[in-house]
Structures are given as C-alpha cells and as structure tokens.
Amino acid sequence: MKLKLTNSASYFTKRIALYVTLLIVAATFLLPLLWMISTSIKPLDQVFAADQSILPHVVSDDGVQRTVSPFTLQYWRGVSNYAIDNYKGAWNDPIAEFPLYLKNTLLITLLSVLGIVISSSIVAYGFSRIYWRGRNGVFLLVIATMMVPFPVLMAPLYVLFKQLGWIGSFKPLWVPAWFGGAFSIFLLRQFFMRIPKQYDEAAMLDGCSRWGILWRIILPLSKPALAVVILFQFIASWNDFVGPLVFLNHQEQFTLSLGLYMYQSQQGATPWNLLMAASVLVILPVLIVFLLTQRSFMRGITARG
Amino acid sequence: MLRKFITPKPADHVGIQTLRGLIWVSPWIVGFVLFMLLPIGMSIYYSLTDYSLLEAPVFIGLDNYRELFSDPVFWISVRVTAIYALCSVLLSTIITIALAVLLNNKLRGVGIVRAIVFLPTLVPLVAAALGWMWLYDGEMGLINNLLAKLSIDGPNWLGEKHWALLSLIMMSLWQVGAAMVICLAALQSVPRSLYDAANIDGAQPLSRFRHITLPMISPAVLFNIIIALIWSVQVFAVPYIMTQGGPEDSTRFYTIYLYENAFVYGRMGYASAMAWLQLLTVLGLTAIILRLSRNFVHYRIT
Numbered sequence: 001m002k003l004k005l006t007n008s009a010s011y012f013t014k015r016i017a018l019y020v021t022l023l024i025v026a027a028t029f030l031l032p033l034l035w036m037i038s039t040s041i042k043p044l045d046q047v048f049a050a051d052q053s054i055l056p057h058v059v060s061d062d063g064v065q066r067t068v069s070p071f072t073l074q075y076w077r078g079v080s081n082y083a084i085d086n087y088k089g090a091w092n093d094p095i096a097e098f099p100l101y102l103k104n105t106l107l108i109t110l111l112s113v114l115g116i117v118i119s120s121s122i123v124a125y126g127f128s129r130i131y132w133r134g135r136n137g138v139f140l141l142v143i144a145t146m147m148v149p150f151p152v153l154m155a156p157l158y159v160l161f162k163q164l165g166w167i168g169s170f171k172p173l174w175v176p177a178w179f180g181g182a183f184s185i186f187l188l189r190q191f192f193m194r195i196p197k198q199y200d201e202a203a204m205l206d207g208c209s210r211w212g213i214l215w216r217i218i219l220p221l222s223k224p225a226l227a228v229v230i231l232f233q234f235i236a237s238w239n240d241f242v243g244p245l246v247f248l249n250h251q252e253q254f255t256l257s258l259g260l261y262m263y264q265s266q267q268g269a270t271p272w273n274l275l276m277a278a279s280v281l282v283i284l285p286v287l288i289v290f291l292l293t294q295r296s297f298m299r300g301i302t303a304r305g
Numbered sequence: 306m307l308r309k310f311i312t313p314k315p316a317d318h319v320g321i322q323t324l325r326g327l328i329w330v331s332p333w334i335v336g337f338v339l340f341m342l343l344p345i346g347m348s349i350y351y352s353l354t355d356y357s358l359l360e361a362p363v364f365i366g367l368d369n370y371r372e373l374f375s376d377p378v379f380w381i382s383v384r385v386t387a388i389y390a391l392c393s394v395l396l397s398t399i400i401t402i403a404l405a406v407l408l409n410n411k412l413r414g415v416g417i418v419r420a421i422v423f424l425p426t427l428v429p430l431v432a433a434a435l436g437w438m439w440l441y442d443g444e445m446g447l448i449n450n451l452l453a454k455l456s457i458d459g460p461n462w463l464g465e466k467h468w469a470l471l472s473l474i475m476m477s478l479w480q481v482g483a484a485m486v487i488c489l490a491a492l493q494s495v496p497r498s499l500y501d502a503a504n505i506d507g508a509q510p511l512s513r514f515r516h517i518t519l520p521m522i523s524p525a526v527l528f529n530i531i532i533a534l535i536w537s538v539q540v541f542a543v544p545y546i547m548t549q550g551g552p553e554d555s556t557r558f559y560t561i562y563l564y565e566n567a568f569v570y571g572r573m574g575y576a577s578a579m580a581w582l583q584l585l586t587v588l589g590l591t592a593i594i595l596r597l598s599r600n601f602v603h604y605r606i607t
Contacts, residue, residue, distance in 0.1 A: 015412075018407070018410055018412060019412065021407060022407065022408075022412060022414070022415065022418050025404065025407065025408075025418060025421075025422065026417070026418045026421050026422075029421050029422050029424070029425060029479065029482075030421050030424075031447075032425070032433075032436050032437060032440055032479065033424070033425070033428070033436070035436070035439070035440060035447050036432075036436040036439070039439060047445070048445055052445075052447070052450055119332045119333070119336075122329060122332060123329065123330045123332055123333040125329055126326050126327075126328075126329025126330035127329075127330060130322065130325055130326045130329060131322065131326070132322050132323040132324075132325065132326030132327070133319060133322075133323050134323065135326055138330065138334075141337075142333060142337075145337065145341060147535060147587065147588070147591065148341060148345075148584065148587075149535060149538065149539035149583060149584070149587055150539065151539045151541060151560040151563055151564070151580065151583060152345070152348070152539075152580045152581070152583050152584045152587075153340070153341065153344045153345070153348075153580075154563070154564070154567065154580070155348065155351070155563070155567040155573055155576045155577055155580055156343075156344035156345070156347040156348040156351065156577065156580070157340065157344050158567070158568075159347060159351070159358070159573065160340075160343065160344055160347065162358070176336060176340045178332070178336075179332050179333060179335055179336020179337075179339070179340065180332050180333040180336055185333060210329075235427060238429065239427075239429040239430060241429070241430050241431050241542045241546075242541060242542055246564075246568065256429075257429050257430070257431045257432075258431075260429075260431045260432060260435070261431045261546055264435055264546070272439050272442075272445075275435055275439070276435070276436070276439065279431075279432035279435050279436060280432075282429055282431070282432050283428050283429060283432050286427050286428070286429065287424075287427070290424070290427055294420060298423075298486055301483055301486045301487060302486060302487060302490035
C-alpha cells in the first residue's frame, strides 16, 4: 500500500500501458473474424475496391452519387440489403447445398453427442465407483490414447470401414463415439470420484442396482461435467473436417465443414463476400453455444491441464 | 487415496469385482480394440505390403520403408513439418505465457479479452482457413492493404515459396487460446504468500517472474508444449485447404503427403509405413520432452 502511494505516477503509467496492451491484443485476435464479417456484408465490387474499410459504403439511390453516412437509418437499411443478398446467395448457391449440409451435420453431431454421453458415463462409472484390480492401469491407457494422432489411424481406418461397408455412410463419423471418448471418460471419472460413496451404499440398501445408481443418483449430480462433455463433443463433431473428407464420398452426405471447403474449391473466381458469408454461417452456431456456456467451457479446458 | 475412497465390500470376491469393473468399462475396451488397436496393427502389416485397395495386399517386406528413405518428397515433408513444429511450438509457448501473464492482471474488461483470445480456437478449421486465405490475399488481402499504408510492398503470402510456411506458422499463433486458458488457471493457483514473501525480500518483478511464477506454472507449460507438439506434427486441414502443399512443396506437410499417398495415389502400404513412422515420432518426442523436463518442471508437493 505504501509503495503504491509513493509511486502513484509510475503506477498510473503502468496501468495505462497495461490497458493499451490489452486493447492491442484484443484487436489482433478479433481482427480476422471482424474482417470476415465485414467482407460478408459487402457487395463484390467493394470487396475488390482499392480503398477498403471495415464498414461497407452505401450509395444513395436517389440518382445522385453520394455516400450515405453510417449514422443514418438509410445506411443500415442499405447494409442489411447487402448482407441479405450475400447470405441468401451463399446459402442457396446451386453449386453447394448448404441446407442439406446443415441437416447432415446436425444428425451426425446429435448421434455423436448422444453416444459419447451414454457410453462415457457408463465407462467412467466403472473407473470410479467400482474398485477392481488393474483399474488404474487401464485408466492410464485411456489417457494415453489421447496422444495417438488421427492421421496415423486414417488409412487403416478407411480400409476397416470399407470392409464393413461403412464408407459413404455417416457411420464412421458417429459410431466410434458410442464406445466412449478418452477426454469425456477422464472428465466424468474425475467428477464421479468426488461424489461421496455413501450415496451408493444407501441406494444399494434400498435395493437399487448399480445401473440405477448411475442413472438416478450419479448422473443427476454430475450435470456440470455432462455439460462440458456435451459441449466439447458438439464442437468436435461440428468442426470435424478430416473425418468427413476421408470417409464421405457423395455430395449429398457432406457436412458443413466439408461442404464449405468444396464450395471454395468449386468457385473458379473467388467471390470472397459469398465465401465469407458461408464461413460466418458455419461459425455462428459454435459462437452462440460458446457465448451461452462460457463458464462451463473454460472449466472444461482447465480440467484437461 | 483412490483405494480408500471406494472400499471393496469384504463379501465380494476380488475376481467378481474385477469382472464387474471390466464389464462396466467394456464399451471403451471394445472401441479401443476395434478403432485403435486393430487399425494400428493393420497399419503395421500394410506397411510391409504393396496395397492399392483394389487388389489384396502383397507382402514386400521392408521395401516401403526403403523407398521412403530415398524418396525426396518424403524428406521435404519431414523438413517442412519439423520447421513448422519447432517454430510454432516455440513461438506459441512464449506468446501463451505472455498472454496469460497479461490477462492475469486485475483490469477492467479483462474477462472479455480472455474470451476474445480463446474464441479463435473454436472456429471450424475450414472457416478459419478461408478467412486467413482472404487476409493473406496478395493483392486484395487486408494484411497487404495495411502494409501498403506503411509503404511496405507485402508479398503474395501463400503464393510464394519463401513466405507460405511462415504464413501458416503465424496463423497457428492465432489459435493459442486454449493453451492460454490452461496457463492462466495455473497462474491463478500460485499462492499469494509466495509473492508476499518475495516482496519482503525485495525481489524485483523480473526475478519474481523467473523464480516464482515460471517454476509454479511449469507443469502447465509442459502440458501445453506436449499438446502443441502432437498437434503440429500432425497438422493437415489448414495447409491442405490453404496451399495444397504448394508452392513448390514448400508446405507439403507430412500428413498431407501421407493423405495423398493413401487417397490420391492409392498407395495404402506406403501411407501405412508413413503413419507408423509418425506414431513412433510422436511417442519418441513426447518421451524426450518428458525426460528433459525433469530438470525444469517443478511439481508442487501436496
């Protein structure tokens, strides 16, 4: 306290320097996303214009060539017209089928989330509420599998799924989730370990089976951990690119990520405004989910460390 | 400690209890065998064969490995991946620590900035890649536009072989958010009393950082380094979308070459040999880092 009082001048310059750094950091990390949004609401001629600004120009349509000020309603009406043109144009572009991609992505994501929650809960119960010999050794193996890079498995998994007749179906993308994920098992196990064992004992005295204990006692108590598991699987399935790239082969099965990639590679010239509009649409659901669940999200990440 | 938590009932036979446990974790065991152990085993076998997917694999011994070691593109891909991994891990570690220290200050709006730094890690890789392709665009891209304002003539970032890899490394630094959050959590668990004690001893900020902060967060830093290394050794989606390995192989990453062999040239055996070497590399590097870290990482004794 004494130090602060005597050095108040240097204390203030330090605070100001900190705030300036903070601002620069925020701007740097936000700029790519802002620029994507900015491009997605511009008409193509402005995208390729020499003078580029974050906000699009709106030219008044009363015959006179003059730029409308951003502080008027007319300006924002103009901008929203640009935006609607681009977003509708990308979404309904005949060379892609984004509504269908959305349906596919939702289906795969839903099945994966359901699978990971059910299977990881059961497995985590086995790793936390039952004591058996070799348990910690097997659990260590679960953790170790997180280190195996997917590319290592890519080629042989393709062969395996081909022999099962799964290539060209959604199965390679969601069936594995029904066998538990290492991260979800880890997270749920850590959470289950903290629930007092007396709950189990009391339930067992009342004639409840272990199966019943898991569903009626443990899981209702573990909602925060389950939320993190659901979130992470949602993001993983929604964002997955390599899986769909390797295992899907018909356009009508594409997911949003794969469809977006194909959309970009099919566009001869690059209508960046449409590409950015499509990208923003793919990012949006993830962004919304993140903003709604920020707190449990951050908790999930630190649990990994 | 675990043992005390859930005590086996005396009536239960150890064997029955073990069986019960195994039944509960059996979904994972089946999945592990089916989707990990089996493919890894298959890839060992395929790596010793000539296998085009269209015909049955033909055993050729170590020919794939021999061919790999004399394949110039293979060595290019190793080099590209090594440079990327080294630069990306090194730079992202430094930036992660710096950001975490900055965002650990009690400042107004610091929570929002934390979220902003974290946000890019959530962006689907395809969307991120497209966004950065646009930023890096040689003529119309924002980066060159901003450089032009400073009278600097920016290069065609992704289109020139001296710049493409660097561009990808810079982009990878945009996604340090998750590591930053882990680092931040470690910083927040450093006991205040240590800093108070150091202040009484008259320690300067830099030496406080060097002798208290750094040792206390070293386990988190180690964890971040290992994860970043595993990720950067297998990087695929972003360069595959942004540069397709070009220009002139300057971004032909290991996994891109592996993917091309497997799914473009239809050489499953050759690709399996690459996959197998990649797995060994990841395990080897992790072991080396863990070993080296013994001298640097400080684990709190609780």
